[in-house]
């Protein structure tokens with residue numbers, strides 16, 4: 001395939017991971033490479049397409065092309081086109097086992113592939129964690145459910161035929177020059193022996209054309225593979241069920257606080273940290289003010305809090321700020337799994353999807369994650385009130401308190417000593433959520449708006 005056919009462009013714009021909804025895309029191909037198919041039936045190509053219609057966004061689109069349709073693969077068929085009188089059938093790569101297997105094989109074999117346009121250098125290189133046992137892929141399927149990327153689940157078998165743990169490989173759909181924090185942070189945590197994240201298996205690094213870079217090429221992570229926990233529920237579901245049943249959640253909230261502190265302590269031990277300089281504090285306060293303006297633009301009613309929030313931010317600026325370090329960045333109950341026999345497992349260190357990737361890859365304040373999880377317990381109450389008309393405010397308050405207790409006992413700093421600083425971060429997260437809900441789930445907008453009212457009132461008292 002040389003140019004991007006219309007049917008493929010339409011398909012891309014319909015995918016959950018396509019961010020440019022509501023306008024016509026303008027495509028440019030910045031790179032691509034072929035992966036070997038051991039069966040020789042499929043032509044597997046990973047395309048990197050840039051949409052230049054507005055703010056340029058680069059997408060990773062693995063496809064397979066076949067000369068005849070494959071029985072049982074209709075769900076993955078995107079369309080067909082003619083080339084030199086021959087019809088080519090185009091499939092969504094991750095849903096075609098040939099491509100799914102080739103992606104993981106590149107990681108397990110630490111393979112390297114050349115660009116398909118003759119550009120110099122390596123287009124993609126797989127890296128595998130040395131402790132990964134010798135394993136073979138038995139089957140692959142795409143994870144169902146809402147996702148910003150595309151994850152493939154692999155059933156694995158040991159080379160001696162014995163069972164092996166399944167693997168999940170996240171294929172990043174939106175690509176950026178530089179590190180993807182999900183890979184860097186989860187690899188660093190797993191490498192440091194943390195038991196509250198999945199074990200890492202490996203990742204793929206890629207290179208593509210970028211006239212904005214001095215070398216003419218950009219480099220970034222294309223995919224990340226890790227241990228998969230089958231049949232488990234995320235903490236959002238576990239908490240929701242407990243709240244609806246009026247079940248005490250404080251012990252689990254406390255251990256989640258401890259697990260969060262464990263992640264922060266480990267990250268501070270293995271990756272750079274630095275004391276918060278006046279310019280860091282000023283930049284954070286400026287970003288909070290910018291967030292407020294963004295929220296007002298999306299939800300004009302928030303303007304009523306302008307004066308009160310000015311004093312919240314002014315007061316926060318004079319607080320004693322903790323050191324800066326790498327953090328999760330978008331921490332909420334949906335990012336945590338409850339794994340029976342193992343406990344809480346924390347996932348998805350990609351940071352807030354609405355923040356530029358460069359910002360997400362910098363040191364930040366751990367308070368941001370604490371505030372994120374506090375908001376999430378409030379969301380449980382908001383969701384139960386909406387869906388069942390049931391008030392679980394006390395449940396949420398107790399969970400918030402227990403989470404903070406667990407966090408403080410593990411992290412060693414009493415965050416309650418200067419509650420106004422933590423409140424500033426919580427308000428900031430609720431403003432982010434107001435924008436997120438206004439854009440994605442207007443029916444839930446009242447949840448962050450009620451929290452903003454409450455937090456502003458408390459700050460003023």
Ligand SMILES: Nc1ncnc2c1ncn2[C@@H]1O[C@H](COP(=O)(O)OP(=O)(O)O)[C@@H](O)[C@H]1O
Nearest residue numbers: 147148149150168198227228229230334347348
């Ligand atoms: N290691 C894992 N084990 C089990 N389920 C997982 C694992 N990693 C991710 N998941 C499931 O996939 C979902 C999406 O993963 P996530 O990392 O949040 O992807 P995305 O960044 O695309 O949203 C999670 O909410 C969880 O349900």
Ligand SMILES: O=P(O)(O)O[C@H]1O[C@H](CO)[C@@H](O[C@H]2O[C@H](CO)[C@@H](O)[C@H](O)[C@H]2O)[C@H](O)[C@H]1O
Nearest residue numbers: 148236330332333334352353375376379433436
């Ligand atoms: O897609 P991500 O998981 O990276 O995060 C985005 O979507 C989340 C919703 O799925 C959103 O989280 C908000 O809603 C949750 C309940 O669905 C709640 O638990 C969170 O506390 C709340 O922030 C998240 O903000 C957004 O970045």
